[in-house]
Amino acid sequence: xxxxxxxxxxxxxxxxxxxxxxxxxxxxxxxxxxxxxxxxxxxxxxxxxxxxxxxxxxxxxxxxxxxxxxxxxxxxxxxxxxxxxxxxxxxxxxxxxxxxxxxxxxxxxxxxxxxxxxxxxxxxxxxxxxxxxxxxxxxxxxxxxxxxxxxxxxxxxxxxxxxxxxxxxxxxxxxxxxxxxxxxxxxxxxxxxxxxxxxxxxxxxxxxxxxxxxxxxxxxxxxxxxxxxxxxxxxxxxxxxxxxxxxxxxxxxxxxxxxxxx
Amino acid sequence: xxxxxxxxxxxxxxxxxxxxxxxxxxxxxxxxxxxxxxxxxxxxxxxxxxxxxxxxxxxxxxxxxxxxxxxxxxxxxxxxxxxxxxxxxxxxxxxxxxxxxxxxxxxxxxxxxxxxxxxxxxxxxxxxxxxxxxxxxxxxxxxxxxxxxxxxxxxxxxxxxxxxxxxxxxxxxxxxxxxxxxxxxxxxxxxxxxxxxxxxxxxxxxxxxxxxxxxxxxxxx
Numbered sequence: 001x002x003x004x005x006x007x008x009x010x011x012x013x014x015x016x017x018x019x020x021x022x023x024x025x026x027x028x029x030x031x032x033x034x035x036x037x038x039x040x041x042x043x044x045x046x047x048x049x050x051x052x053x054x055x056x057x058x059x060x061x062x063x064x065x066x067x068x069x070x071x072x073x074x075x076x077x078x079x080x081x082x083x084x085x086x087x088x089x090x091x092x093x094x095x096x097x098x099x100x101x102x103x104x105x106x107x108x109x110x111x112x113x114x115x116x117x118x119x120x121x122x123x124x125x126x127x128x129x130x131x132x133x134x135x136x137x138x139x140x141x142x143x144x145x146x147x148x149x150x151x152x153x154x155x156x157x158x159x160x161x162x163x164x165x166x167x168x169x170x171x172x173x174x175x176x177x178x179x180x181x182x183x184x185x186x187x188x189x190x191x192x193x194x195x196x197x198x199x200x201x202x203x204x205x206x207x208x209x210x211x212x213x214x215x216x217x218x219x220x221x222x223x224x225x226x227x228x229x230x231x232x233x234x235x236x237x238x239x240x241x242x243x244x245x246x247x248x249x250x251x252x253x254x255x256x257x258x259x260x261x262x
Numbered sequence: 263x264x265x266x267x268x269x270x271x272x273x274x275x276x277x278x279x280x281x282x283x284x285x286x287x288x289x290x291x292x293x294x295x296x297x298x299x300x301x302x303x304x305x306x307x308x309x310x311x312x313x314x315x316x317x318x319x320x321x322x323x324x325x326x327x328x329x330x331x332x333x334x335x336x337x338x339x340x341x342x343x344x345x346x347x348x349x350x351x352x353x354x355x356x357x358x359x360x361x362x363x364x365x366x367x368x369x370x371x372x373x374x375x376x377x378x379x380x381x382x383x384x385x386x387x388x389x390x391x392x393x394x395x396x397x398x399x400x401x402x403x404x405x406x407x408x409x410x411x412x413x414x415x416x417x418x419x420x421x422x423x424x425x426x427x428x429x430x431x432x433x434x435x436x437x438x439x440x441x442x443x444x445x446x447x448x449x450x451x452x453x454x455x456x457x458x459x460x461x462x463x464x465x466x467x468x469x470x471x472x473x474x475x476x477x478x479x480x481x482x483x
Contacts (some may be wrong), residue, residue, distance in 0.1 A: 087391030097382035101404045111390035
């Protein structure tokens with residue numbers, strides 16, 4: 001479904017992503033971990049072309065994201081093509097980024113109506129079902145600013161799902177939350193994974209990555225250092241740099257357990 | 263020096279000031295509407311991603327902000343007809359010149375308002391595949407307009423004062439009416455003092471409103 005080959009991105013002389021290779025199949029749940037500044041967020045933003053990249057390619061459902069070949073040269077694809085690709089990929093941000101001037105419900109129907117040109121009635125019907133699913137149907141007419149961070153992030157997840165994406169990207173979805181609100185968001189994501197959604201999650205929640213991910217990718221300095229099943233990567237990491245990183249964060253995070261499952 | 267103020271002389275001439283104030287208001291409103299029609303699209307275009315698309319609009323904004331409104335009025339009144347063989351009457355000239363002038367400032371207000379919207383709102387709109395223009399219209403501008411209102415009202419008050427430049431080409435706004443009155447009653451001190459008061463009375467409420475809205479926004483933010 002998603003195939004990343006030799007993806008390279010630089011800001012001037014500074015290489016942010018260095019020859020990234022990553023394959024994601026349908027129903028995969030891939031967690032990306034690594035120190036801040038390792039390029040994890042940038043990787044996500046290249047996948048839906050919020051960030052352009054210089055070399056390599058991102059293929060989503062068989063189609064190159066953001067670029068087209070013309071006479072042997074690479075050209076940026078038209079806005080229409082890029083927007084159609086983005087509409088198939090859901091994204092959840094660290095800071096939620098709900099539309100502040102709209103009600104919760106309007107946040108959910110905005111994309112389906114304005115981008116997918118769906119009839120209003122069916123968009124509302126699905127939006128209400130999704131709000132019910134994330135447990136926030138009673139907030140449908142509220143402004144996002146009246147909600148807690150955890151609630152806002154669950155609305156943001158529902159907003160992304162309202163577009164019926166085939167892939168969901170999560171960019172540190174719990175990093176801006178107070179610790180007591182992390183659990184409810186992780187529970188929603190866990191439920192989504194169990195339903196078979198294909199997910200790529202940049203996270204610092206090691207416990208969650210270990211329990212929910214089908215694969216874990218460790219990134220450092222713009223490269224993928226190690227990619228493995230969670231039980232392998234967390235228990236017996238092959239690369240010494242992975243080991244060093246895990247030793248560092250597990251010592252830090254080990255004492256609190258959010259237990260988002262229940 | 264002892265000056266004997268004789269404000270009662272002015273009292274009989276209040277219709278002169280009323281007429282002048284109406285003309286001032288007409289110029290201000292006309293220029294504001296024109297300024298908005300120009301400033302809104304220009305401000306939006308100034309946020310375009312392509313530098314080539316931005317360039318002509320940047321040139322317009324910088325040129326009209328870096329030249330005096332008075333020169334723009336005089337140029338439009340005396341030079342434009344010679345070059346293009348088409349002459350506007352004096353009032354229309356002032357309205358058009360000040361409209362183009364304030365368009366540049368309003369464009370800056372619009373641009374600043376758009377830039378003040380959280381970058382995350384742009385990202386979220388792009389991530390659901392929203393086209394650029396639709397994103398501005400549905401997501402960004404509704405949130406930017408609130409931030410644009412106080413400086414915009416301020417600009418309206420500025421235009422009210424700038425309308426006095428119309429007297430340079432004999433438009434009968436407040437200043438011109440006052441000059442004529444002085445020629446009749448020979449009391450420049452009273453007339454100009456009273457003129458200043460009239461301007462204060464019609465301008466200050468807008469400045470006050472602008473500040474009030476700004477404070478209220480800061481509190482709710």
